[in-house]
Amino acid sequence: MKVKKLINIDLAVFFSMIILMIIGVMFIYSSGVTSTGMLISNEYIYQIVWIVSGLIIFFTVMFSDYLIFRKWSFYIYSASIAILILTLFIGKEVHGSKSWFGILGFSIQPSEFAKIATILFLSDYLVKKEKSIKNLSTFFLSMVVAFLPVIFIIAQPDMGTALVYIPIFLVVAFMAGVKKRYLFFLFFSGFQMIFFGMLPVWQRLIFKKDIKFVKILLTNDLFLILVGAIGIIALLSGIGYIFTKKKYFYWIMYSSFLSMVGFIGSLGIRFFLKEYQIMRLIVFINPGIDPRGAGWNTIQSLIAVGSGGLTGKGFLEGTQSHYRFLPEQSTDFIFSIISEEWGFIGSVSVIILFAIILVRGLILVMNSKDNYGYYVGSGIIIMIFFHVIVNIGMAIGIMPITGIPLLFISYGGSSLWTSLISIGLIQNIYLRRFRY
């Protein structure tokens, strides 16, 4: 039976994954080599250990019916939240974030696994609420499910990982049929939050000229008046809608309420985010602003990638990486080394391998026998996709530096295991496509 199942797994996704992991080990090795050819890091050995153990987990996950995970999803979810909270108290601090949890001499990053747990439970919740899926209350409650872990991840603080939850929620909810206008509401108010949250810092540190609007944001009274005015417009148009049932009242209410939430949220952004984090967001727009500080990483990465050319400088021959111009080479900026040493051919190959996993993965998910499989599968794919575009995007300067790993490739047991569990689940859904 098991042999038969093994034959039935999708080999394209499986081998793409294996190749990506091998590339990962190679470049983790490369990042540990100094310019003099001396190996100063054993990270690649650990990564091999993670891969081997991760593959055991992969097969375990693949061969257990995913419905078991569904059954236990609430407990998995609750346990992961409990661990996230625990991490805040007894976690290890690395690079200023308390996101590591030490067990038996190993460090794990609970926020990585919590993503899977959240996908599992969110999907379960949405399947159960199929009947009332269009209700606002369902939207709100599912949002609570998706964003509860985020609170504890932001508290670590680990903005990058926290960000991943947003596309996961949007996509899973979209698949489940939550009203699109709610999702748009979330998307645009979030966008507004970030924009107005960044604006004062940008004005003060970079623009250095007066912007009248920023004064309004920073003066409590004026801000209250602004938010109040928008709130009153929302209220009035809401009343108008109730009495006249005219559609345009509804949309005026919708958009003014959206912007009110956006403004209030921007206050929260300014309150929660540290200045350096806001600065990173700004710097991503123009890394030249601060070439020695926040823009350094982006510029160095761009130079690494750009200087790679068509065929690259050759394995272990990269100058940017071996001369230590690149930070976090084995995790955040591993794509930069690949691009530098293997050039355009190498970087495009990596993207193609990811494209196979993502597209082929979705096609596998399409064979799911139930909606739960759809939701879980699409949640996983969007998670991988988000990691890919943000991580590669920051290496090539089109995404802010958020410090999230390139799954399968970056060094780190937690993210690797998470990736393997993810693909394990996708294969699992695919394997069980015929069992009605």
Place this chain on the structure above:
Amino acid sequence: MINNSIIKIKIYFFIFIILVVLFIYVLYLYNLQIRNSPEYKSRARNVSLRINTIPAQRGEIFDRNRDTPLVINIDSFAVNIVPGEIEDNSFNSLISNLSRTLELDPEKIREKIPENYHKQYHPVEIKSGVSLTTINIIAENIQDYKGVSWNSKPIRNYLKYGSISHILGYVGNITTEEFQVLYNKGYDINSVLGKSGIEKYYDQILRGKDGIHYKTVDVQGRNIQNVLVDDLLPENGKDLVLTIDRHIQDLAEEALGERMGSAIVLKPSTGEILALVSYPWFNPNIFYDDQRVSAFRKAALDSRHPFLNRAIQSSYEPASTFKVIMTTANLEEELFPVNKTINCEGSAWFGNREFHCHIPEGHGDLVLHEALEQSCNVYFYTLGLKYLGIDIISDYARRFGYGSYTGIDLPGEISGLVPTPEWKERVYNTKWVGGDTVNASIGQGFLNITPIQMADMMAMIVNNGIIYKPHLLKQIRDSVTGELIEEKKPEIIHTSTIHQETFTTIQEYLRGVITDGTPKVVITTKAVDIAGKTGTGEVGLDDSWNAWFVAYGPVDSNPENQVVVVTMVEAVNEWEWWAIKAANIIFQGIFAGETYDEAIDSLRWGWLRNKRKPQ
């Protein structure tokens, strides 16, 4: 179960989005890695390629004898710390080791490597001017000095100092202001450059060209092997040979002694300066001590201004020496007959003011050459006011080079001043009056000249109307092979239209000044026959005079063999005759080939022997 086909459409939509985004990424990568790759490639090289300068050896300076250098570079080292190479727990022991070896206050070292430098790989200079012995101690015990390195930083050693220091000048670290002016002339912010004298004037020749050592570094500035670019070797600076004869320089220095003033020995036929003395002087070597700041400040605040090169940077009234120009003017213009007398009664009235002669009872009747010999003021008052007039007087002053720069190859020369009525009206807003002309006639009043201009004036008489640019540089030579690179050629700065006979006459007159005139009792040298003129200028102090003596010798010879000597002793000194005495010793020394000590013996002035060179 909701409609399966809707979900499938959503998933296709999702696939579409993924493919579009990934395709955009590929395009982006194409742009970065293929289209703009050359730019990034060069940036990748630039960022990892740093340069270190290899300092060029500064040229040495010789006097005209070229047997022993006046300035050399001595091996010296700067000790640096690379903080990043020091382990946190060994900082304290390292600092205490260094403070013991370098004899530095530990706190001073700590100040140079503040906490935020501790992870850096850029060397921080702890002390310069460290001897090889000290470096050896560090090198032998390098295990106690982890993170310590050194580099050669030669210091300038002025083997000869004294009055020559005004000529040689000194070097120092470039200042921000200097760097702003010089930044595209091969200087960088760590350059050492000439601050005064020859060191400054010929800095470009002396300094050479620094070489470049290319190295590849990582982000923290750590050195990385396998350099792909060859070093650019430094071009050493050239050696300079000066026109100065250090024996004559010593002679003149000792002859002037500890008297504020200056002395110049000039070769009129070429403009070469054989000696140029200004007292007080400074010792440039003290600036290299640890106490260099305080030593410099002490010298700079000295009220006697030891940094002032009085031979070219101070101007004085020429006083009676100006009668030489007055006489020449009259000989040439023939406005008052040479053999007609003017009666001196000790003073004369012009307008409503009485002008005095220096002998109250008067000189009696004098013709031109007698008036020059006796330095009679009344004669020249009359000549200037009634016959020549201020226009001719200032015209002749200018013909002799007064009021304009001589162009000597030292920085900071001043031009002095030749007054004219227009000038006075412009500056003082009052009219030029007869009294001004009277004053000008005896070289007083607004007229101001530098000692080097005085020497040039006499050079013109000696050369029959030509002044060569006074200069100190004789040759530029290769510092390694000693091969001659450039020989400085004489350069004419003034050619006069005054008749040959006029010069011949004035030369005779000036000889008469020595044989029959005011200085005859002091000029006792038998070594050479000289001609010249004294001058004593009032400076508003009671019984104090700026004393001049300008002379040349030997009188009956070609200009090629002649020298011009100018001595100038400022009013604050007791000996108002000293200018003539000093010149007497200088002529004796030069033409008898004697040192100062031998010269004063020959002159039977042995009582001057105690006046040794002060330290």
